[in-house]
Amino acid sequence: MAVAPTAGTRPDEVRRHNRAALLRRLHLDGPATRAELAAELGLNRSTIKALVDELSAVGVVSEEVPTHRHGAGRPSLLVLPQAHAVPVLAVDVGVEQVSVAVAGVGGRLLGARSWTLPRGQGTPEDVVAGIVRSRVDLVDELGCEPTRAGVSVPGVVRRADGLVHEAPNLHWTGVPFGSLLVEALELPVDVGNDADLGALAEHTRGVARTSQDVVFLSADVGVGGGVILGGVSLRGSGGYVGELGHMVVNPAGRQCYCGCRGCLETEIGEDALCRALNLPTGTPRSLIVAELRSLAADDELALHRLAGFAEWLALGLTNALNLLAPELIVLGGLLAVLPPAVVSSVTVAVHRRSLVGRAAGSVRVATSSLAGDAALIGAAELAFERVFAVS
Ligand SMILES: [Zn+2]
Known part of the structure; x- marks a missing residue:
């Protein structure tokens, strides 16, 4: 829910909060007119206009005249998220395959790489090295740098720091996978269990x-x-x-x-x-x-x-x-x-x-x-949750 300034709330905090709420709305539910955004977020139209102008100026959203017009008069412009503007890195470490993708706001996978793992023989170091290589390839291909990463692992994961307590089918025990990835990617990284992220993917995209x-x-x-x-x-x-x-x-x-x-x-x-x-x-x-x-x-x-x-x-x-x-x-x-x-x-x-x-x-x-992509999509959404966190 967006907020209006109240006593004790600084205007820049309010603007940041409302900007995150607006981006999150566009990310989860797709393009909307300014009028719809104002109604759904509980903000007045001048606030929406200021936010959209600000995001449009830095290329995060664009505006179009909607193709389906309702009623007479000047149509409310349709606000569209720009997929390449807020990219995140999504990683699904499977038992037999690792997939790495860059996802854009709106949830679309903009590009992906994958490679097979001999079952149970992928060491954490090899997997991290492969993820780093894939990230370099994808940045070259897409021309956009991810701002943070979300990672799915088939095991028991401590959310706070991405420690993999046990991933029995990978033969990993006590692996500080989150820390290894933060160091290698030089990005903020969140690691989650594959089924938890599958649930998140079904809830947001499935x-x-x-x-x-x-x-x-x-x-x-x-x-x-x-x-x-x-x-x-x-x-x-x-x-x-x-x-x-x-x-x-x-x-x-x-x-x-x-x-x-x-x-x-x-x-x-x-x-x-x-x-x-x-x-x-x-x-x-x-x-x-x-x-x-x-x-x-x-x-x-x-x-x-x-x-x-x-x-x-x-x-x-x-x-x-x-x-x-x-x-x-x-x-x-x-x-x-x-x-x-x-x-x-x-x-x-x-x-x-x-x-x-x-x-x-x-x-x-x-x-x-989601045809087998649930964990990968969920990993992207895990990263987006942090990007659009409304504090
Ligand atoms: Zn059991």
Whole structure:
């Protein structure tokens, strides 16, 4: 919410606050007329004009006459964010691939680089060196310097300084990844857990854009979760909230590296999916995805083959629903490719078993629309949150 000057507030603070609010509005919801901005931000039109003139003078926004005019008279000019004006560096360190992109205000990825990692053999130093090289390439290509970086890691990350406590599928323990990147990139860097950032991406750019209470559950090699409540990312102490993959759902199940037995991750992670599909452990992801897509053509066969898998997924989601009462559950990673019949059966099971599901009656389960880019987009949004922080 924008603010008006009050006693004790300095005018330059008010202007800075309102400028951040206006940029954040354009970033999240796209172009708007001056009149719309004034109404939405609760500012008068002369204040909006002054802010837009200031941002236009430094090339952060531009103005156009809108193509669709309402009513007679002089149209209110449409204010558009300039994508290259406030670029950030987004990094997704995956188990098998690292992706680096420059994203612009409005969320568009302006350019990207990626390279593969031998599974579990990417050292932090090698990954940092690759990120630095990609940043140089992208700056050369795009001609714009990122102002800060957001980074996604598949592990337990301390938000305050980007210390990676454990990233088991990378074989990283106690890695000061945030500090290494700050030193190498000479930029402010924020590091987050991949599923937390997936949730942020779905909330800002994906299927959860209009939802305020969201649980994101993603399965790849590992299984992670992210939670948005009241429109805000749930952090918890140290930023560690949301290890939904390590909810114990089957105490008699397989041993998990975390020390428990029968975690959701051991029942619905990539290895579990391979077992359910009769594929060998370590089958390339592209083949797993192809198998899931072919199963989608036969509902009965899909429900039969994935019956056990769906049971564990439903159990995990029922627990999440009872605990967090989201209005929307988003399935990401390999779960986003599950045959629709399986997603429907899981949705029915979750509603039937969860007290919250029965009470709310309308909890939706959707698959991610971000096609594997959720963590990268979320990393960009993590950086943008800081750029547009309204203090
Ligand atoms: Zn576990």
